[in-house]
Amino acid sequence: MSKPNIVVLMGGPDAERDVSISSGTAVAAALEKNKAFHTTLKLIDTPSTKELLALQADVIFPVLHGPFGEGGPLQRLLERTMIPFVGSGSETSSNAMDKVISKQIAHNIGIPTPTWSVVSDTSCEIHPPLVLKPLDDGSSVDLVICNDAQTVQDTLRELLQTRTEILAETYKEGREITVSVVNGKSLPVIEIIPHTGHYDYAAKYERDDTTYILDPPLQDNRCITWAEEIVDVMHIRDVGRVDFIIDEIGPWFLEVNTMPGFTDHSLLPMAAAHKGWDMTTLCSNLVASALERSTTIRS
Numbered sequence: 001m002s003k004p005n006i007v008v009l010m011g012g013p014d015a016e017r018d019v020s021i022s023s024g025t026a027v028a029a030a031l032e033k034n035k036a037f038h039t040t041l042k043l044i045d046t047p048s049t050k051e052l053l054a055l056q057a058d059v060i061f062p063v064l065h066g067p068f069g070e071g072g073p074l075q076r077l078l079e080r081t082m083i084p085f086v087g088s089g090s091e092t093s094s095n096a097m098d099k100v101i102s103k104q105i106a107h108n109i110g111i112p113t114p115t116w117s118v119v120s121d122t123s124c125e126i127h128p129p130l131v132l133k134p135l136d137d138g139s140s141v142d143l144v145i146c147n148d149a150q151t152v153q154d155t156l157r158e159l160l161q162t163r164t165e166i167l168a169e170t171y172k173e174g175r176e177i178t179v180s181v182v183n184g185k186s187l188p189v190i191e192i193i194p195h196t197g198h199y200d201y202a203a204k205y206e207r208d209d210t211t212y213i214l215d216p217p218l219q220d221n222r223c224i225t226w227a228e229e230i231v232d233v234m235h236i237r238d239v240g241r242v243d244f245i246i247d248e249i250g251p252w253f254l255e256v257n258t259m260p261g262f263t264d265h266s267l268l269p270m271a272a273a274h275k276g277w278d279m280t281t282l283c284s285n286l287v288a289s290a291l292e293r294s295t296t297i298r299s
Contacts, residue, residue: 003038006031006287007057011043012074014066016138023262024063026269030262030279031061037287046073049080059290060085061283063262067136070259071097084294086286088237088258096234096258097136099167106253109233111226113253114170114245122156129171132156134163145171174247177218179227180260180271181240182282183289186224187271191216212267214274223251230256238289241268 008031010024011017021043028041042055046068052060060083064070072094078085088096095101103113117125118135132155133143142159146152152168159166176192195209227242234256241260244251260268262279272282 003036004058004287004291005040005056006037006059006061007040007042007055009042009044009060009062009064009069009074011045012064012066012069013046014064014068014070014138015141016065019138019261019263020064020066020069022264023065023266026262026264026279027061027063027283030283031287033280034284037284047077049077052077052081052083057083058294059083059287061287061290062087063259065138065259065261066141067097070257071136084290086238086290088235088240092235092237093258096236096240096256099133099135099255102230102234102256103253105234106226106230109229111230111253112250114172116167116169119156119166119168120164121160122153124152124156124168126168126170128152129173131169131171132159133167133169134159135165135167172245172247172252174245174252175216177216177223177244177246177251178267179223179242179244180268181227181231181236181242182272182285183238184228184231186228187268188215188274189218189224190214190267190271192267212270214270218246220246220250226251226253238286239268 008024008028010020012020024041028039031037031039060078062069062074062085064074068074070093072090075090075093079090100118103116106113128149129147131145134141144155146155156166178190180187191213193211223244230242231240236258241257243254245254260266262269269279269282
């Protein structure tokens, strides 16, 4: 019996394309060590259904980050092929990428999230300090913390040159916590301590001075159960990562990510390693979940 052909997709048209390439390369290298699979790595932009079918994959592992690759459009194409793929379906991916929808879902099930509003001009009803960020992009893309009204106006003026709407969110100062969830179960919690400022794109992917604490002491562990609850309620499949801030009141939900990074700076592989899973085990577990769906999808 031939080995399943696992095709790892990377690249895409989104702002985190370079991160996707790093993640996809790492995933493919990990899966190549599993001799039960045949692994192919494919760089894509915005493929058609025909191009995806031509890959002749038994499972597709789309390691893309951003609105196209992670937010629903690619997932809709994959669903049309009837090829099982790692990660959430198109509707779930779209809801998770939309920070307003995901915050509303958290709020509806009783999980606290900072007050927010959607802004389309330079006026903003949220008083600083506040956070401005895109409604539907990677968690570190164009994120700005504003401490005064003038900075809010200046930042909105700049961001709205390329976006029609911006999410404004009350700033919560506290401990940055992330919980990765694989197949419905949480991995060890990670606390993120940036060397300077906040956990922006450079701190996440480029610099080596960010401190990560695995299984930090927490007086309030609700973020663990809440992460699993959010993943369950939103029907997030295979893998997700949920971000929180913990202040003196307790945890605040920030956002959820349906295809976390797999680079050597990424949080999901760190949490998995602390559990005792190397990258091959982590990625193979995710592929196995997709393979289990293959009979249902193609029946």
